Amino acid sequence: MKLIQSMQALSPLALLASLLLAAPLAVAEDFEIQGSAEAGQQPYQQQCASCHGNSGQGDGPAARAFNPPPASLLREELSAEHLFKVTRDGGMAHGLAPTMPAFNRSLNEQQIHDVVAYLLSLRDE
Numbered sequence: 001m002k003l004i005q006s007m008q009a010l011s012p013l014a015l016l017a018s019l020l021l022a023a024p025l026a027v028a029e030d031f032e033i034q035g036s037a038e039a040g041q042q043p044y045q046q047q048c049a050s051c052h053g054n055s056g057q058g059d060g061p062a063a064r065a066f067n068p069p070p071a072s073l074l075r076e077e078l079s080a081e082h083l084f085k086v087t088r089d090g091g092m093a094h095g096l097a098p099t100m101p102a103f104n105r106s107l108n109e110q111q112i113h114d115v116v117a118y119l120l121s122l123r124d125e
């Protein structure tokens with residue numbers, strides 16, 4: 001009984017300690033896309049274009065069915081890290097609509113890097 005009480009008292013401290021330890025790590029981690037735009041084209045066209053449009057502008061045939069509709073993925077303010085994480089984890093995990101599916105099962109990490117590289121390449125066109 002005493003042991004349980006002291007563990008309960010400790011847990012907020014443990015939580016705080018883990019937050020303090022995790023914070024500098026999160027800042028130190030530099031995100032870089034390591035993918036090939038060429039390799040990303042096919043998975044993008046197969047898995048994303050129906051909603052996001054062939055050129056990523058949010059004008060796919062299914063786009064109008066969604067509220068909010070998918071916005072253009074070519075916007076400069078969307079970082080590579082944001083594109084990668086939303087694609088991997090889905091909209092809901094990042095405060096966006098759950099209608100943006102998570103692709104961590106249908107695409108592997110490398111394919112997600114490739115798809116994001118492809119999206120970034122579309123910005124220049």
Ligand code: HEC
Nearest residue numbers: 047048051066068069070071083086087091096097099100
């Ligand atoms: C079933 C339709 C659908 C498919 C398929 C889909 N998305 Fe989305 N996606 C959405 C919707 C809807 C949103 C808008 C969510 C919001 O704004 O809250 C979205 C948002 C996003 C965002 C966030 C953009 C922003 O404005 O912050 C990214 C990144 C994204 N999608 C990437 C992808 C990629 C890459 C694929 C393919 C691997 C894909 N999506 C496939 C529907 C889809």
